[in-house]
Amino acid sequence: MQAQLEPFHAVGISRLAHALKAQGRSIIHMEFGQPSTGAPKAAIAQAHQVLDADNMGYWESTPLKERLARFYDERYGIKVDANRFVMTCGASPALVLALSSLFSPGDRIALARPGYVAYRNTLKALHMEPVEIACGADVRYQLTAAALAALEPAPAGVIIASPANPTGTIIAADELEAIAGVCRARGIRIISDEIYHGLSYVEPAQTILAYAPDALVVSSFSKYFSMAGWRLGWLLVPAEHIDRAWAYCGNLFLTAPSLSQHAALAAFDALDELESHLTVYTENRRLLLDALPGLGLNAIAPPDGAFYLYASIAHLTDDSLDFCKRLLNDTGVATAPGIDFDPVEGKRFIRFSFAVSTPEIAEAIRRMQPWFAAQAGALMAGQ
Numbered sequence: 021m022q023a024q025l026e027p028f029h030a031v032g033i034s035r036l037a038h039a040l041k042a043q044g045r046s047i048i049h050m051e052f053g054q055p056s057t058g059a060p061k062a063a064i065a066q067a068h069q070v071l072d073a074d075n076m077g078y079w080e081s082t083p084l085k086e087r088l089a090r091f092y093d094e095r096y097g098i099k100v101d102a103n104r105f106v107m108t109c110g111a112s113p114a115l116v117l118a119l120s121s122l123f124s125p126g127d128r129i130a131l132a133r134p135g136y137v138a139y140r141n142t143l144k145a146l147h148m149e150p151v152e153i154a155c156g157a158d159v160r161y162q163l164t165a166a167a168l169a170a171l172e173p174a175p176a177g178v179i180i181a182s183p184a185n186p187t188g189t190i191i192a193a194d195e196l197e198a199i200a201g202v203c204r205a206r207g208i209r210i211i212s213d214e215i216y217h218g219l220s221y222v223e224p225a226q227t228i229l230a231y232a233p234d235a236l237v238v239s240s241f242s243k244y245f246s247m248a249g250w251r252l253g254w255l256l257v258p259a260e261h262i263d264r265a266w267a268y269c270g271n272l273f274l275t276a277p278s279l280s281q282h283a284a285l286a287a288f289d290a291l292d293e294l295e296s297h298l299t300v301y302t303e304n305r306r307l308l309l310d311a312l313p314g315l316g317l318n319a320i321a322p323p324d325g326a327f328y329l330y331a332s333i334a335h336l337t338d339d340s341l342d343f344c345k346r347l348l349n350d351t352g353v354a355t356a357p358g359i360d361f362d363p364v365e366g367k368r369f370i371r372f373s374f375a376v377s378t379p380e381i382a383e384a385i386r387r388m389q390p391w392f393a394a395q396a397g398a399l400m401a402g403q
């Protein structure tokens with residue numbers, strides 16, 4: 021039977037935002053988790069240079085994989101062989117590759133709810149069974165070792181994400197270690213989505229490889245490296261899984277874009293520029309955190325990393341999609357409805373992406389203040 025996938029509602033919001041823009045409206049795009057900064061200058065310069073010199077055939081860049089291996093050593097103090105990287109067109113195909121090469125149709129895969137919409141839908145598309153674990157404010161909206169230990173029967177695998185989308189919460193190192201322990205004991209394979217690594221406002225996120233060397237790590241150049249449209253990511257697999265991952269990648273996707281691989285190698289020479297984006301996000305996060313109580317949004321997930329703020333709007337609505345549409349229509353501020361990330365509780369949540377410029381964040385807050393006050397006022401008047 022064909023899998024039924026739900027739409028990504030933020031895409032609909034974005035379409036509406038662009039339609040309003042075409043009518044001359046001023047729009048602030050906080051609906052997608054995409055850096056508003058372009059690729060690092062060094063990456064763009066390198067791309068210009070190689071366009072004339074390289075015939076752009078199918079290619080897996082050994083220098084890039086070696087640089088990635090060095091990056092793991094520099095960032096985490098972990099030694100990995102460059103051959104363990106499979107380059108992909110972003111984290112999305114890396115996830116497909118990880119799931120399809122590890123599991124079979126019908127396998128049960130655990131994941132946190134709320135969580136990134138594509139986890140649930142990719143599992144469904146591959147005819148695997150998502151086992152969603154409700155994770156509330158008490159556990160910072162994150163999977164815990166205890167929740168995985170309590171799951172009966174044990175799932176075949178688990179997808180963890182830290183920092184997470186939509187909350188930005190990070191799994192603390194000791195909890196990550198405990199999760200790895202439970203998975204080892206119960207034979208649960210781990211896929212760790214580390215796409216938001218490098219974007220932390222508290223302690224840096226630790227890689228799962230520190231505790232589970234046999235985990236599969238999904239990541240990409242889309243977020244920290246600010247190269248979303250270049251469609252480049254990687255899957256890092258244990259040595260014993262390389263041949264299988266290669267066979268799957270060669271058949272399903274062939275290779276990642278050559279131009280992007282050239283550019284990404286140069287991006288490693290631009291870490292200062294990338295860190296300057298983090299300075300902007302830090303200020304945006306501070307502005308939003310300061311403003312939210314004034315909007316009446318007091319129940320929020322602690323945004324430890326990524327560039328998201330997930331807030332409860334339960335006191336105002338139980339229809340987050342309608343709420344986001346009205347907010348956009350009235351103020352020009354585009355946001356993502358919680359139902360994209362949590363089909364059960366998400367009706368009462370909204371996600372703000374603060375990967376825009378600081379002046380845009382300030383302007384969004386200025387527009388939202390009277391609007392949120394009016395929503396609360398209207399509810400009071402109706403009571």
Ligand SMILES: Cc1ncc(COP(=O)(O)O)c(C=O)c1O
Pocket residue numbers: 053109110111112113136181184185213215239240241242248252253
């Ligand atoms: C948690 C998470 N994983 C994966 C992806 C997919 O990223 P990519 O652009 O690398 O395919 C996203 C995109 O927003 C994401 O938020």
